[in-house]
Amino acid sequence: MTVAEEYAHRHTAEEAAVVLALHGAVSAAHEFDVAVKYGLLMYTVDGGWRHWVAGINVTKRGACLRFLWGVLLEDPLHVLRKGSSTLMTWDFALDTEIDTVRVGDYVREAVAKREHFKANADEIAAEAKRLR
Numbered sequence: 401m402t403v404a405e406e407y408a409h410r411h412t413a414e415e416a417a418v419v420l421a422l423h424g425a426v427s428a429a430h431e432f433d434v435a436v437k438y439g440l441l442m443y444t445v446d447g448g449w450r451h452w453v454a455g456i457n458v459t460k461r462g463a464c465l466r467f468l469w470g471v472l473l474e475d476p477l478h479v480l481r482k483g484s485s486t487l488m489t490w491d492f493a494l495d496t497e498i499d500t501v502r503v504g505d506y507v508r509e510a511v512a513k514r515e516h517f518k519a520n521a522d523e524i525a526a527e528a529k530r531l532r
Contacts, residue, residue, distance in 0.1 A: 403434045407441045411458050414494045418463040421498040422456050426465070429504035430511050440466065445511065451518050453510050465490040465503065467510050469517040471528045474509065477502060485528045486521075 401409075404423040408416035423441065426432070432443040432453065440455035455466040467473060470480050470488020480488035490506070492498065517524060 403436060404441055407436050407456075415458045415463065418492055418494055418496065418498070419456055419458065421500075422463060422465055422492065422503065425498055425500035425503035426454055426456070426507050428500060429507035443507075445514060448518075451514060451521075453514060454507055459491075462491060462493045462496070465492065465506075467506070469510065469513060469521075469524065471524065472510075472513045472517060473506060475506075482532070485525045485532075486517075 404420065404427075408419040408423070411419065419441065426443055427434075430443075430445075430453075432445065433447050435442055435449070437449060437452075440457045442449070442452045442455045444452040452468055454468075457464050457466070466483065466487055466489045467480070469486045470483070471486045473480065473488065475488075479490045481491065483489050490503075
């Protein structure tokens, strides 16, 4: 059983289905290291957990796809909601059909901006806090 399957099976069948659909979309967009950390199914590059790219978790209302530096994403679908200073979240109701192409677009953009975020994290966080 994969890490994603183990995480999904901690939840109801309906929640697990959304988690696995999101996992499939995220995994198809890029090759990641995957682990469960802080209650999230997390994705990073080259074991760099301090600068993880995306995370999936389940809430009472559905599933969430979180981006650590979501403030840098273009968000053409206007689906991201604010989280911490740099984190942004895309919420999915349990009955939502996951658009793997669109999810993949966001994930690929997050990966593409990872090095910029790592090099400028303090400035990006300060600017994001200032704009709130």
